[in-house]
Amino acid sequence: MYHREGITEFLLSKIDFDKAKTFLDIGCGRGVYLIEAGKRASIDSKLYGIDNMAKVIDAAQSLIQEDQRYQFNIGDVENGLDFEDESMDVIFSCNVLECINNKPGLLKEIHRVLKPDGICIMAHFDWDTQIYNAIDKTLFRKVIAAYNDWQQPWMNSCDAWMGRRLHGVFNGSGLFIGKVFSHVLLETEYREGFKGYSVLNDEIAMLVDNQILDKDEFDAFRNQLEELALRGEYFYSINMYAYVGHKSRNG
Numbered sequence: 001m002y003h004r005e006g007i008t009e010f011l012l013s014k015i016d017f018d019k020a021k022t023f024l025d026i027g028c029g030r031g032v033y034l035i036e037a038g039k040r041a042s043i044d045s046k047l048y049g050i051d052n053m054a055k056v057i058d059a060a061q062s063l064i065q066e067d068q069r070y071q072f073n074i075g076d077v078e079n080g081l082d083f084e085d086e087s088m089d090v091i092f093s094c095n096v097l098e099c100i101n102n103k104p105g106l107l108k109e110i111h112r113v114l115k116p117d118g119i120c121i122m123a124h125f126d127w128d129t130q131i132y133n134a135i136d137k138t139l140f141r142k143v144i145a146a147y148n149d150w151q152q153p154w155m156n157s158c159d160a161w162m163g164r165r166l167h168g169v170f171n172g173s174g175l176f177i178g179k180v181f182s183h184v185l186l187e188t189e190y191r192e193g194f195k196g197y198s199v200l201n202d203e204i205a206m207l208v209d210n211q212i213l214d215k216d217e218f219d220a221f222r223n224q225l226e227e228l229a230l231r232g233e234y235f236y237s238i239n240m241y242a243y244v245g246h247k248s249r250n251g
Contacts, residue, residue: 010183020089023047027096031060052076081109092121098162099155111175123242126163133235135224166243178245187236190229196236
């Protein structure tokens with residue numbers, strides 16, 4: 001995915017790879033960000049990924065080949081983190097926190113596992129900042145709102161505003177002290193491999209199958225975007241926010 005390059009740099013730029021030796025990616029998926037971290041990490045580092053979906057863990061395993069620094073595990077972080085106290089220099093996650101029911105419990109686990117001088121990087125798209133240039137504003141608002149509020153089957157929870165809530169969730173817990181950084185993903189190309197194209201054709205399209213959106217409305221919206229793309233007027237954007245914090249001494 002073309003959009004990943006900018007997001008990867010945004011997230012990994014917050015890490016001091018000269019000091020960090022142990023990494024944990026919560027909700028690692030296919031391991032894209034963890035594998036990129038490994039390219040910058042030392043040869044004696046340890047990189048752990050955890051996800052509750054076996055198929056994505058299998059995909060991640062297939063990408064690392066014989067690199068023994070990596071360990072990908074199937075697990076549900078709702079049940080805690082199966083790592084020793086103060087064992088990780090870096091704990092990061094991208095687009096996972098909204099799916100967690102017991103957010104306070106996960107924060108306590110992150111606090112437990114993170115080293116005293118470690119860093120926590122929790123990033124999330126704020127889905128309600130997602131915009132397309134569209135011809136019919138009313139239809140655009142209906143389609144995007146339906147998608148943003150859709151709790152997909154694999155999600156335990158859903159919150160389109162998770163990005164803007166990161167600061168309050170973490171600093172408000174009393175366990176962490178940190179601040180939020182922002183990254184704007186902006187695209188003017190409508191084609192396979194780009195975020196806006198993928199969201200529409202791979203994800204919003206599923207709203208029709210789930211009887212959340214009428215097929216005629218979806219087709220009309222997609223036709224508008226395709227028309228704008230032909231006219232050179234296509235535009236897609238979404239904001240990502242990343243909370244970067246350390247353990248509070250009072251936590």
